[in-house]
Amino acid sequence: MDREEPDAGAEVFAGGGEVGRDLMAVAWDQTPLGPPAQWPQSLRTAVSILLSSRFPMWMAWGPQLTFFCNAAYRDDTLGSKYPWALGRPASEVWAEIWDDIGPRILSVLATGHATWDQGLLLFLERSGYREETYHTFSYSPLRDDDGDLVGMLCVVSEDTVRVIGERRMATLRDLGSDPTVVRTEEQALAFAGAQLERNQHDLPFTLTYLFDPSGSRLAGATGIIDGHPVADPARWPTEAVMRGESELVPLTGDLPSGDWHEPPTEALLVPLLQQGGIPYGFLVAGLNRFRALDDVYRGFVDLVAGHIAAAIGSARSYQAQQRRAEELAELDRAKTAFFSNISHEFRTPLTLIMGPVEELRGRPDITDGGVRAELDVIHRNGLRLGKLVTTLLDFSRIEAGRMQARFEPLDLGATTAELASVFRSAIERAELSFEVDCPPLPGVYLDRGLWEKIVLNLLSNALKFTFTGGVRVSVRPEGDDAVVTVADTGVGVPEPEMPKLFERFHRIENARSRSNEGSGIGLALVKELVELHGGTITATSVLGAGTTFTIRLRAGAGHLPPESVTTEAGAVTVSSTADPFVEEALRWLPGGPEEPIPDRSEKPATVLIADDNADMRDYLTRLLRSAGHEVQAVPDGQAALEAARLRNPDLIVSDVMMPRLDGLQLVAALRADSRTAGTPVLLLSARAGQEASIEGLEAGADDYLVKPFSSAELLARVRANVELSRLRNHHARWRTAMIDSLQEAFFVCDEDGAVIEINSTFASVLGYGPEGLPYAPVHPWWPDRESDPEGFQQVQDAFGLLMDQSAGNYTIPVKHRDGHKLWVAAAFNQVEDPDTGRRAVVGTFRDVTAEHYAVQRESALAALSVRLSQAESVPGALTGVLPVLEELWQATRVYAVVFNGGADPTVFTTEPEARWDALSERRRRALTTLRDKPLLTPVAEQAGGAGIALEHPDGAMVLWVELAEKRPFTEQDQTLLALLAGHLGQGLHRIHQIDQQRETALALQRAILGPAQLPAGFAVRYSPATRPLKVGGDWYDTVTLADGRIGIVVGDCVGHGLRAATVMGQLRSACRALLLQNTDPAQTLTALDRFAAQLPGAMCATVFCGVLDPASGELTYASAGHPPAVVTHADGATDLLDQGRSRPLGVRAETERPEAHYTVPVRATLLLYTDGLVERRRQPLTTGIQRAATAVQQARSAALEDLATVVMDSMAPDSGYDDDVALLLYRHPGPLEVEFPAEATRLATVRSMLRGWLARCGVDSTTTQNVLVAAGEACANAIEHGHRALPGGLIRLRAAATAHDLHLTITDTGAWKTPQPAADPHRGRGMTLMRALMSEVTVTTGAAGTIVGLQTRIPR
């Protein structure tokens, strides 16, 4: 029964919020789908899933693919088409893209296979213009209740923002990726142009103009041919851009269209801003007409322009800086020359001061003590000044390379001891011990004057900082070297100051000393001078315990320049050089106040030093630290490369000759790696000469310094290189900063797929940082091949895509360094390295784990819901749901075990055979243990499996998912299992409730329809609607009337459920009573009309009412709006009893109800039914009636009960009846049923009755005789054998006809003896006769008696 209350059916939209209300408002009856109340269950389920999903979805259903969508889809995609689109044909809704999506939908409907498209470009008109949009979507087939493909469901996510964002980001990234040194403006613009040329989606064409004094000139263009009229500078208004503002200019005419099929309609003019000045020029960007110029688009163009402006600024300032560097170098040369000159100039006046002073001091006539004291002061300070000037001059000489040393072979021990002796008195006066241990050590080449300065400076220094203990000077040979140490027990040098000890003008702050005097150049000079001797000086110091200086000189002259060496040994004398030192030292002894030393301020840089010589490394470290730089020192090139990759320094200072990786190889390796390509390198080498330095520079070094070099020179070079690189690396740093600031993980792969560059997000997402670069495939984050072969395969496929395609994207599972699994969505592009020309892949990805699992949960829940909604029973639900779980986890097997209190728990599984005792003992124990765990708490087992306990209507249930070997069951899997189990538990409960309600209603219905006290010859059936399960108002009835005729009624009340069933019961009783009274169908119905008017819900019921004479087959009938009865003749012909028709009950009409007459032919079958049997959607009723007639016709040889079953089964849709069905069959004539005492004398009477019945069946005389004889023999047997021991028992004979056959059964209540023809030949003959006369004879002997079955065909 299908007519329902008018607002029924609307509940399908209940969960849909606003969209649901708008869907409800659609005039559905004007669509092919009709009113929602009539929708099939499958459509309702699909709509419910759609509306309840938070994922954007739309679906199309029915012949016109009627459009539905949910709120997420409305918000994300539909735009202004909402709510117009609801209920319209999908081809109308998406007319503009129907060429793209139409074929996909048709393919889904034709094949039933889902489609999948990722990032498909579609031009939508939803915002008032044709808009470039990207969508990732899947079309899945939808089936109706009969399993036919009638629609499709689309789950879609719009990727427009992501795709366009990535495209623009790629352009910005490319713009900032120039690793080469930009030398000129032209190069900068050419590079920028090359990048813009590659994105003609967002920038179909661009024109770059620079202002110069004469106006603007075209400096670059992309996407446009040379000489195109639009490139004329006069074409563009410049007022706004001159002021630094953007301007939107409409375009017309023949313009380049870039990557689109239609040219831009607008161009954006953006100034190329210069800090603190008028713009450099402006950029004209032709705009993509398929995107609105929103803030994001405008911002993109602004960024592009900003980039071009920065490149121009950078190129211009680079050139300015270069000029300045040259000027500085010139200034430095001038300064040195000046210093040298002025020092000389000092000596002359000094000489002229000191000479007269000496003279005055020598004069005996000056006796005034005061004057003498003044003269001493002048003398001392004159000496001090002279010493200073000499030192400065020495420096100038060294710096200018003009220091003329003269090395002669001397006894180092004697020379040093002699020099030490001049300090003895001063040291002893300071109450310090003085130990001189200088055994003879001849053959050391020294410049006497310079050596004096070395030793005296060191002794002076020792005295200055030592207050207790003493000073020790020693000389000793050490291998080929001579070692001189000057050790004191002074205040020592703080550890941080050590590196700066030999630095010029460096003084240790706050150190306790005998004097604040000092230029801070003594030790620096010592160092220079020692180095001039080809030696080294080092210092060790312990704060508060003393300092030791160690000079190491080489024996012989081989290491000295030959032109400076003489073999003449001079006398061992101390020159006048010593005087100033001693004089000065003596001056300190009373002590004096300390003076503060001003702070140095430096712009620190990070410097990486690579040298295998530890002394050199230490020296460089000290030197550079002393200049304020942050220094890291490593022993070889390989270590330097690794350090630079981890943390890129501002400058690398490297020796050339090194183990593992030498300096030149280091430079090559740095330049080959994009991250370090721009790092400046200063090479140090002992190899002098033009060729060596050219080799170094060719390798890519930025500067080259030959040993020995002065510390000042090194510091100057370091400073210059750091500053230059800062300027130059502006781009690289900008790029690095930009990449590091990306929210998405960024990576670069080389040709072989090795990951060679990553950003910080990459490291935080995957846990693999830059220290491990490069990461060669198979990358360490790939899923394990053994435990997750599926994931491994996915990543392998994606990797193939990455290597083969020029661009693309994919979503894959990966493994974090700490082992947890996550999902990332990656997009990549192939690029060509502009320097090497090699292919590289640049990609980004983001962590979509949460989204992935959300989608997985959604779809799993949707699948589960569909299965649950299709299930008619609790076991059916389990059988339907288990495959969903199996597929979801790619499980080898899924069990559902119900502990229902029986002997063995009931087992459901995805395999056909499932029995509790067939499970392994271990498995049974595990499942039982799981039963007692807390409900809905997943338990994962180590060896590939997980289970969960939940409530089943019959008791506890355990769900067990058995996974392939080693496959882990992750935390997300457990969450999902718990979610699904919860859902399943509720679903089972719901189905169980519905089942119980249905059982109750069905029991009631059957009770109302009454005990089947049917007259012979009738068969009846009642079936409730199966989906959803519900009883209704259909009924059948037979009433035996007083005159032996039989009243037949089949009726159908409006509605479903208990209410309809109650109304039906009353109508049925009323009809029965009226029929008994009237014995006339038309009058009965007329009387029933009056009754219906009094009974709410009885109006419009339809009833077929007939009165049959079972003897003659004469039937009088009338129909109140009921479908016609069908009569199927024995020969297969059919008659429709469509006369006597009138309106349904209670509907007023002017005329009397008519009545019709019909005679049921012999062995014909009369079929009465309600419309649930024959009514099908989109089919005329006549088609259904014809099908029913055919069903009867084809099975008309079957016994009546069997025929009823066949008709009910063959007419039922695959998914069961939508509506309840009542069915009544009568075959004419009805069967003969006779029961008689087992006495021979009864046989004639029985034979006579059988003969009469056969005549009513229209059976010919020969067949009649055969049947009589066969039946007679059977009865005789029953009398003779069956009841020999039980006289007076009853024998029952039943005879029934089908269209073509006669069926007889003779039943007794005794036991036959086994026939023994020999002993009783004539009984055996009886059996022979039966078999000969009948086509089939069966004898069934049981404890209760014997049944003989006879069957024969009726000749036509």
Next chain:
Amino acid sequence: MSTPLTLTPARTPDGAVLLTAVGEIDMSNAAALATALTDTEDAATVTVDLTAVEYIDSAGLAALFPHIDRLRLVSNSLLAPVLSIAGLDDITTIPDQQ
């Protein structure tokens, strides 16, 4: 009540015996037929006219078989199948139906 059957024995001029049966023969009255036939044991040939018999079953046939060597049957088409199955074709004649 037994099944109605009348048996009328007669002698033909040539000394043969003719037993005419009218009615139905079943286990309730087959003994009567057997007795009637036994009464004619002196005759070399006995002809049983079954033309007016509407029914005969194995009980009736059992009464005929002891006399098979001297028996002739006249029957009707209704009984023909049963007699044929019992193997009595060769001693049975069926006169043309009027």
